[in-house]
Amino acid sequence: MALASRNIRKYPGFFSMTLLCMVLLYAPLAVVAAYSFNDSLSITRWGGFSFRWYLDVFFGLEADKFRDAAWNSLSIAFLAATASTIIATAASIGMVRGGEFRAKPASFALISLPLMVPEIVTAVATLIFFSAIGFVRGYATILVAHIVFCIPFAYLPIEARLRGIEGTFEEAAQDLYASRGQAFRFVLLPLMAPGIVAGYLLAFIISLDDFIITNFVKGAGIETLPTAIFGAVKQGIKPNILALSTLMLLISIGFVTISYFVSRKGVKPGGHGAPETT
Amino acid sequence: MESSKENLAVELQGVFKKYGDFVALKKIDLEIKDNEFFTLLGPSGCGKTTLLRVIAGFEEISEGTILLKGERIGDLPPNKRPINTVFQHYALFPHMTVEANVAFGMKMLGMSKAEVADRSRKMLEMVKLGDFAGRRPNQLSGGQQQRVALARAMAPGPQVLLLDEPLSALDLKLRHAMRVELKQLQMETGITFVFVTHDQEEALTMSDRIGVMDHGILQQVGTPHEIYEKPVNRFVADFIGETNIFDATISHVGDANCVCVLRNGSSVGCEAGSNPQVGAKCHLSIRPEGLEMSRANDEPRSLGGRVEQVVYLGTDTQYLIRIPSGELVTVRCQNTIADGVNYSTGDEVALKPRDGAARLLVD
Numbered sequence: 001m002a003l004a005s006r007n008i009r010k011y012p013g014f015f016s017m018t019l020l021c022m023v024l025l026y027a028p029l030a031v032v033a034a035y036s037f038n039d040s041l042s043i044t045r046w047g048g049f050s051f052r053w054y055l056d057v058f059f060g061l062e063a064d065k066f067r068d069a070a071w072n073s074l075s076i077a078f079l080a081a082t083a084s085t086i087i088a089t090a091a092s093i094g095m096v097r098g099g100e101f102r103a104k105p106a107s108f109a110l111i112s113l114p115l116m117v118p119e120i121v122t123a124v125a126t127l128i129f130f131s132a133i134g135f136v137r138g139y140a141t142i143l144v145a146h147i148v149f150c151i152p153f154a155y156l157p158i159e160a161r162l163r164g165i166e167g168t169f170e171e172a173a174q175d176l177y178a179s180r181g182q183a184f185r186f187v188l189l190p191l192m193a194p195g196i197v198a199g200y201l202l203a204f205i206i207s208l209d210d211f212i213i214t215n216f217v218k219g220a221g222i223e224t225l226p227t228a229i230f231g232a233v234k235q236g237i238k239p240n241i242l243a244l245s246t247l248m249l250l251i252s253i254g255f256v257t258i259s260y261f262v263s264r265k266g267v268k269p270g271g272h273g274a275p276e277t278t
Numbered sequence: 279m280e281s282s283k284e285n286l287a288v289e290l291q292g293v294f295k296k297y298g299d300f301v302a303l304k305k306i307d308l309e310i311k312d313n314e315f316f317t318l319l320g321p322s323g324c325g326k327t328t329l330l331r332v333i334a335g336f337e338e339i340s341e342g343t344i345l346l347k348g349e350r351i352g353d354l355p356p357n358k359r360p361i362n363t364v365f366q367h368y369a370l371f372p373h374m375t376v377e378a379n380v381a382f383g384m385k386m387l388g389m390s391k392a393e394v395a396d397r398s399r400k401m402l403e404m405v406k407l408g409d410f411a412g413r414r415p416n417q418l419s420g421g422q423q424q425r426v427a428l429a430r431a432m433a434p435g436p437q438v439l440l441l442d443e444p445l446s447a448l449d450l451k452l453r454h455a456m457r458v459e460l461k462q463l464q465m466e467t468g469i470t471f472v473f474v475t476h477d478q479e480e481a482l483t484m485s486d487r488i489g490v491m492d493h494g495i496l497q498q499v500g501t502p503h504e505i506y507e508k509p510v511n512r513f514v515a516d517f518i519g520e521t522n523i524f525d526a527t528i529s530h531v532g533d534a535n536c537v538c539v540l541r542n543g544s545s546v547g548c549e550a551g552s553n554p555q556v557g558a559k560c561h562l563s564i565r566p567e568g569l570e571m572s573r574a575n576d577e578p579r580s581l582g583g584r585v586e587q588v589v590y591l592g593t594d595t596q597y598l599i600r601i602p603s604g605e606l607v608t609v610r611c612q613n614t615i616a617d618g619v620n621y622s623t624g625d626e627v628a629l630k631p632r633d634g635a636a637r638l639l640v641d
Contacts, residue, residue, distance in 0.1 A: 168369040171336055174356045175363045176383035177434065186382075190373045 029249065036242035043237050053243035060240060062232065069228035072139065073208055076224065080146035081154070081204035087147075088154035088199055089192070096162045097170075112152045122149060123216040130217060137219025145217045146207045153206045154199035157259075161195025194262050201259035205252055285312040286348070287438050287470040288333060293342035295328055295494075302328045304494040306342070310438075310472060311487075315464050317473045319481040320491035321517070326474045329491070330440050333472065335359050347437060357386070362431035363440040367447060368423050370415035376426050377402065377411035383434035401429040404463075421452045428460075432467065441473045445480065457484055478518050482506065490514050508549075512639045515563035522569070522607045523639070524562045528554050538562055538638065541603055544581045548636040561639040566596065566610035568635025574626035582628040583607065585621050595620075599627060 008014060036054070040047025057066055091111055095104065114122060126145050135141055169191065173183035189196075211226040218227060225248060232241055288310040295303035302325050310316045318326040331337045333344065335356035344352045351359050362383065370379050381398045389397075402408050405425035415423055424444060431439055441460075445453045461484050464471045475481055481488050482502045489499045490513075498510045509515035512523060526538035529545060536550045538560060546562060554560070574582055583601035590613075597609045609629065621627060 166367075166369070168365050168367065169371060171356070172363070172365060172369040172371070173382070175334060175336075175361075176430070177357045177386035178382075179357055182386060187371055191371075 032242050033246045033249065035239065036246040038239055038242075041239065043239050043242060053239040054247075056240040057243050057247070062240065065223070065228060066225070066244065069223040069225045072142075072222060073224040073226070076139070076143050076146055077204045077207040079143055080150050080207040081200050083147045084150035084203045085154045085158075085196060085200045088151050088158050088203075089196060091151070091155055092159040092162050093188075096159060097167070111155055114149050115152050119149075119212045123213040126213060127216045137217060138222055141217045141219065142214055142222070142224065145213050146210065149210070149213060150203035150207050154203040157198040157202060158192065158195045161192055161198075165191050194264075197262045198259045201255045201262070205255045205259075208248075209252065286310065287312045287314065287346070288472070289343075289345040289348075290329075290333075291343040291345070293329075293332065293344065294340045295325075295332060295337060296340045302494050303332065303339075306496050308489060308496060308499065310470060312470055313468045315461065315471045315473065315484055315486045317475060317481040317485035317488045318491060319475055319478060319488050319518075322476055324491040325494040326476075326491045327442060328494075330363075330442055330472065330474050333438070334361055334363050334440055360434075360436050361438045361440060362434060362436040363442065364427045364431045364444045366442045366444065368415075368427040368444075370423055370426055370430070372415055374414075375411065376407065376413050376415065376418070379415065379426060380430045380433050383430065387434055397433060401433045402426075404432075405429045420448055421456070424448060424456065428463070432463075432469065436469065438470045438472060441471060443475055444473075445475070445477075453480075460484060482518070490517065492517070507637075509563060509637060510640060512561055512563070515637065515639055519565065520608060521563045521565050524564065526560050526562045528556055528558050528560055528638075531556055536638065538636070540581065542581060542601070546631050546636045548638045549634070550638065554638065563637040563639055564631050564635050566608040567594075567612075568632050569607070569609045570630045570632055571597065571599075571609050571611060571621065572628050572630070574628050580628045580630065582626065585623050585625045585627060588621065588623060597621060597627075599629065601629075 035043055035046075037049050037051065038046055039050030039052060057063065095108060095111075098104075126148075130137060130141050135144075165188070169187050170183050173187040174180070178186060209226065210224075211230065214224050215227050215230070218224070223231065225244070229241055229244060232238070286309050288308075290306050290308045293303055293306040293308075294301065304325075306329060318329060320326045328337060332339055335351070335354060335358075339352060342352075343350060346359065346361070370376075371382065374382070377398050380401050381394045384394045384397060399408065399411070402411055405428055407422060407425055407429070410418065410422065410426075415426065418426065424447075427444070444460075445456055448456060457480060460471075460473075473481075473484065482505075485502055487499060487501055488505050490497045490505060492513050498505060498514045500508070505514065505518055509518060509521075515521045515523065524540050524546075526540050526546070528536055529539045530537040531550060531554050534550055535547055536554045537545050537547050539545050540562070546564075548562065581601065583599040585597050586600045586606065587598040589596040589598075591610075592613075594610045594612055597611070599607045599609060601607055607629065
């Protein structure tokens, strides 16, 4: 009985509630993915299976627009993820290995605040800031904004990993004649690597997906995939948007999956975890 | 005097370590000789690990001087000190093979590749892990990891090897085997070992000399024999082995000896400590094996009591005797065939310290 009472599956309505959540979350995505293979001009009537809208994305009338937008999205995601990961790694070392300092809780709040602030507020604030300092809107403004809001996403997995690495590894390295730099390069960095990769991928995907902030700071004449899709949808949803959305969904799923496996993989940094007997 | 200084490995002069208001090390003066197996012994929180970390360079000292082979090293970072450490939980690099772990220090020192490979192999063979070079640390048992940690720390040829309770994570049998191995390794290599432990048995069996610590103060430094037989104060007497402590008053002071009177009026002779004063209160320490037991007699001022518990220990039998003042006294007798006297619970017995068994404690 004691066991059964702790088993959440025994709660009344567990199954129906789960089903409801799953349907609400994933049915729309399933519909979009299914109808992207629809051989019809309508997005609601099924007209047989075809890849025509995928071909349309790559070779159709709007292909150039999508290609430019995709290039912007991917290059910004790459640069923003790289920059924010470097900053987040440095920040996590400062926070975890920096000992106790008075501004520590405040620093942590500052790092993770962008996760809490409504995105629209950040978007408006960033736009006002760029206008105030006379930063001409375009590729560079998108990039700067993305680097900033990607930092907390990169920071969290890196910090979690570093927290699990005992300080004695770095002490052992320095005890064995490694300078601080060498101890970081040969010992700490390889041990942190799974966290860094996970943080990087998360930042990449967050940048790739962002719409609100991008839309505010991008300026005229430059589009990323989300803003290009939004622009196209304003004139009515064509099936090629479904195909494009499905492609983006696949990329996202791919990255999140890699991120999940990388952060699980890697040698456990505990140090003296249950050793296998030989 | 200068010549004796030459064979010192580590010398600490007036070393203080403070964390805010907390004093972790209080005026440590210590000389560790070359090729010595030196043990820092004390209960947890006594400052022994802090002292080790100060020598390694992980902690900066607040005051004082640290010398290594006569040179000041107090301001050097750990990577500039020719001292290596075996960490309590080994801290083997989990992302490197056993061989890469052992090679790490030599590589950082800039030794040639061939030399590093050659010496790594030799070190692994020395700790009997030659076949495990390609394994990862987490594929080894606790005892094997321990030996890798030893090989890694000894490979760069340090002048002093620091060991921070390295045996505490091993099971009892392995711990006993490793004691012998460690001692042998130390004698073969001639490296000065500074070993930290809270296990007095470990300290007594392996060390050339022991430093007993409590509350950040080095209470006594001496050979295992000196520490056990001639503890300078109550803490050392109590911490090393078992002992009975009696309140006493000094009644007579001679040249080298003095006489103390216990609370029940019996007098006990002992070696005079530093500057004893007639009439001063003191403590006497008498080890369980230093008390002789006989059937109760009528001598009025002898120490005696009633046997309360008998514990058979194989080679010895241990008796707990309740003396009239209410305290329990532990007595241990060897079980020899010749001396077939046995006492049982409830027997009235008389106790007499053997010659030289009583030790006057300054506190």
